[in-house]
Amino acid sequence: MELYSGHINKLIEELASLPGIGEKSAQRLAFYIINMPTDRVERLSKTLVEARGNVRYCKECYTLTDRESCPICENPHRNHRLIMVVENPRDLAAYEKTGKYEGVYHVLHGCISPMLGIGPGDIRLKELMVRLEGDIEEVIIATNSSLEGETTAMYISKLVKPTGIKVTRIASGVPVGGDLENIDEVTLLRALEGRVEL
């Protein structure tokens, strides 16, 4: 027997398919949405569609942005010869929040994980190598300190070294397995300042 109406079931199913949302949360959200004023529901669905339709990858660093290039890549006051490699836009945001990093970024959108079948070709590594053909002074590898993050860091360092560009790795003050986005700004800055050459 169906417990709820078909529409509610469908809504619960859609919500439950999102990461981090279990069956119970999905039910709670579904009933919340059903009770929201119609105009708010319309605004929410419009926002979802517009975000999906208009957000794209920056043509330089591959973070998510509304324009062809993100505001960081377009900023002439940033040091464009210094590239920090991060796993995802959330890690980029974590470093931006410190307000102390003056270089630009490169967002990989993942990391190498043999366990999950994610190889070097599945992340934005080729794009990084293209950027390194330009006038670059240093590549700072700021992938997470998880096994996958370390594997990715070693892989990148091997790729970059022959180019003669300086390659550094953020200090291991960052807790092992810790997501960069959950680490406080002081720790992030310390990790950045204490970076070591690979």
Ligand code: ZN
């Ligand atoms: Zn960018």
